[in-house]
Amino acid sequence: MMENITCWLAKDPDPHTREELQHLIDAKALAELEERFSQRLEFGTAGLRGKVGCGPNRMNRLVIQETATGLGHYLIEQVNNAASRGVVIGYDGRNDSKQYAHDTASVLTALGIKVYLTHAVAATPIVAFGVKHFNAAAAVVVTASHNPPEYNGFKVYWENGAQIIPPHDAGIAEAIDNAATKAIPLMSLDVAQKQALLVWLKEDYYQTYRQAINENPLLNNHNQPEDVSIAYTAMHGVGAVMAETLLNDAGFSKVYSVKEQREPDGNFPTVNFPNPEEEGAMDKVIALAKQHNADIACANDPDADRFAVAVRTSDGDYQMLTGDQVGSLFGHYLLSKAESNQQLVGNTIVSSSLLSKIATAHGAQYYQTLTGFKWLTNVAMQKQSDEQPFLFAYEEALGYTVGNKVWDKDGLSALVAFAQLTAELKSHGQTIWDQLEALYRQHGMYLNAQRSIALDPKAAPIGDKLRQAPPTMIAGKPIEITEDLKSLTKRFANGDTESIDLPSSDVLIYHLAGGARVIVRPSGTEPKIKCYYEVIEAFAQSDSFEQVLEKASESMGMLISEHQHSLL
Structure with a gap:
C-alpha cells in the first residue's frame, strides 16, 4: 500500500491534499490510509460522488483528472465525432467545484475534445440543456447536489441529454481505471482557447436556457400571476438568479427571496443539511412566507435540479407537500x-x-x-x-x-409550473389543498412512506431470505401479486406468472389485497434495507378530508409496524 501512497503523493497536483496525505503518513494513521487507498471512489450511473480529501477513494483534483481522462477516451471510442461535437461542462457553488470543472476542461481539451465551459456557476439543468442545444457528445456537471458540505461529485450526461445508464457507466469506469495507470494529459485553458478547443459559455448561453423555458408551451399559463405571492430560497445554491428571472418573466411580481441563503456558499452556513427534505431546511423560507403571507414557500436544492414547496394552510401555517x-x-x-x-x-x-x-x-x-x-x-x-x-x-x-x-x-421549470398551477387555482377561488382533495376524492387517498431498517450484518441477505420463503400475507392482508425485479417475474396468487419489462434489479414489490403496496430494496453496500409503503383509502361522499387522512395514517402505521416486525 505504501508504494501506491508514495506514487499518489508524487502525482497529486493539489498542495492541500498532498499536505493532508503527508500528515496521515507522518501520523501513521494506517486505518485511515487503508480506507482511502484500498479502493477507488466508485464510478456509477450517477457518476462520482464522495467526500473531498486525499486518496483515490475521495474527491480531489487527481481523481477528477483521472476520471476526465477515462471519460474522454471512452467518448472518442463510443460517440461519433465526439472531439468536434464537444463536451459541456458546468459547476455548482461548492468550494472545489470550479477547480474540478477547470481540471476536467484541461484534460478533455488536451485529448483534442472541444469543451463548452460555463464562465460561472450554473444550475445543473442549465448545463444538461446544453447537450442537445450544442449537439454535444456529453456533459459534465461538478456538483454534489444536496449532500453535506464535505462532499462533491462529477455527474455525466450522454449525447442524448440524459444521465448515463448501463453499459456506459461500466465502460467509463474501466477507462478511468486504465487512465489511472498512465500520465495525465493537461492543456492550459488559455492555450485551449487559442486553439479553438475551449468555448466560454457566457451570459448569452444562460439567456438561451431562459428563452427555451419561457417558450415551453407547458409553461405559458399566465393566469393572474400578479395575485400570487411566493417565498423562495436557493438554499445557498446556484438557483436564485435564474429562478427569480423566470418567475418575473412569467409575471410573478410578488417574489420574496431568503437573503441569507440567496448567494452560493459551499459551507451552507444556515442549514445543517442542504436538502429541502431534511427537517429544518425549509425553516427560513417558511418564516419569510409567514412574514409576507405568501401563498407558497418554495426551494431549490443547491444545484437547482430539485424543487420543494410548502403551501399555506387555512390557519395561516405552512405544510410541506411530498x-x-x-x-x-x-x-x-x-x-x-x-x-x-x-x-x-x-x-x-x-x-x-x-x-x-x-x-x-x-x-x-x-x-x-x-x-x-x-x-x-x-x-x-x-x-x-x-x-x-x-x-x-x-x-x-x-x-x-x-x-x-x-x-x-429541472427544479427551475418545476418552480414556474407550480407557481402557474397555484395562480390558476387562485383565479378560480381555489387552493392547492382543494385540488389535492379533489384528486383524492376521485381516485382515493394515496399515502406513501419510506423507512430504512438496519439488519444483523451476520444474517443472510434479506432478499435471499424473502425469495426462499416468499411471504403470502403482510399486516394481515393477502399478497395478490409479487414482482421480483431480480428474476423479472410477476407472480400472481393463483400461480400464474408474467415477465417484467425492466432492467434487472434486486427489488421485491408486494401488491396486497385492498390496494396497499410494499417494496423491499436491499442495500448492496450495508446490512440494511429500504422499504417503501403505499396505502389507498377510499373516499365516501360524506367523508371529510381529515377523516380519510386519519384512516389512511392508521393503516400506514399498522402496515409499517407489522411489516418491519416480520423482517427482524
Whole structure:
C-alpha cells in the first residue's frame, strides 16, 4: 500500500491534499490510509460522488483528472465525432467545484475534445440543456447536489441529454481505471482557447436556457400571476438568479427571496443539511412566507435540479407537500392543459401509483421505471413518438421534468409550473389543498412512506431470505401479486406468472389485497434495507378530508409496524 501512497503523493497536483496525505503518513494513521487507498471512489450511473480529501477513494483534483481522462477516451471510442461535437461542462457553488470543472476542461481539451465551459456557476439543468442545444457528445456537471458540505461529485450526461445508464457507466469506469495507470494529459485553458478547443459559455448561453423555458408551451399559463405571492430560497445554491428571472418573466411580481441563503456558499452556513427534505431546511423560507403571507414557500436544492414547496394552510401555517403530492398535482394539471390524449407521463417504481390513475382518467399513456431520473428520461426517449409525445415525469425525491427542453430533473421549470398551477387555482377561488382533495376524492387517498431498517450484518441477505420463503400475507392482508425485479417475474396468487419489462434489479414489490403496496430494496453496500409503503383509502361522499387522512395514517402505521416486525 505504501508504494501506491508514495506514487499518489508524487502525482497529486493539489498542495492541500498532498499536505493532508503527508500528515496521515507522518501520523501513521494506517486505518485511515487503508480506507482511502484500498479502493477507488466508485464510478456509477450517477457518476462520482464522495467526500473531498486525499486518496483515490475521495474527491480531489487527481481523481477528477483521472476520471476526465477515462471519460474522454471512452467518448472518442463510443460517440461519433465526439472531439468536434464537444463536451459541456458546468459547476455548482461548492468550494472545489470550479477547480474540478477547470481540471476536467484541461484534460478533455488536451485529448483534442472541444469543451463548452460555463464562465460561472450554473444550475445543473442549465448545463444538461446544453447537450442537445450544442449537439454535444456529453456533459459534465461538478456538483454534489444536496449532500453535506464535505462532499462533491462529477455527474455525466450522454449525447442524448440524459444521465448515463448501463453499459456506459461500466465502460467509463474501466477507462478511468486504465487512465489511472498512465500520465495525465493537461492543456492550459488559455492555450485551449487559442486553439479553438475551449468555448466560454457566457451570459448569452444562460439567456438561451431562459428563452427555451419561457417558450415551453407547458409553461405559458399566465393566469393572474400578479395575485400570487411566493417565498423562495436557493438554499445557498446556484438557483436564485435564474429562478427569480423566470418567475418575473412569467409575471410573478410578488417574489420574496431568503437573503441569507440567496448567494452560493459551499459551507451552507444556515442549514445543517442542504436538502429541502431534511427537517429544518425549509425553516427560513417558511418564516419569510409567514412574514409576507405568501401563498407558497418554495426551494431549490443547491444545484437547482430539485424543487420543494410548502403551501399555506387555512390557519395561516405552512405544510410541506411530498414529492408524490407535487407529482400527482403536476400530472393532473399538465394533462388538463395537453392539446391531445396519448401524452406520455411516468414515474419510478417507488413513487405513488396515483399518477397511473390520473393518466388513465385523462386517456394518457403511463410508464414506470427503476428508481433514478436517468431511467425516467432514457425510457421516455425510447417510448415517445409523434402520436405519443412526452409530457412529464417525476420521482418522489423531489425531481420533476416538464416537457423535453431538459432531459433531466429541472427544479427551475418545476418552480414556474407550480407557481402557474397555484395562480390558476387562485383565479378560480381555489387552493392547492382543494385540488389535492379533489384528486383524492376521485381516485382515493394515496399515502406513501419510506423507512430504512438496519439488519444483523451476520444474517443472510434479506432478499435471499424473502425469495426462499416468499411471504403470502403482510399486516394481515393477502399478497395478490409479487414482482421480483431480480428474476423479472410477476407472480400472481393463483400461480400464474408474467415477465417484467425492466432492467434487472434486486427489488421485491408486494401488491396486497385492498390496494396497499410494499417494496423491499436491499442495500448492496450495508446490512440494511429500504422499504417503501403505499396505502389507498377510499373516499365516501360524506367523508371529510381529515377523516380519510386519519384512516389512511392508521393503516400506514399498522402496515409499517407489522411489516418491519416480520423482517427482524
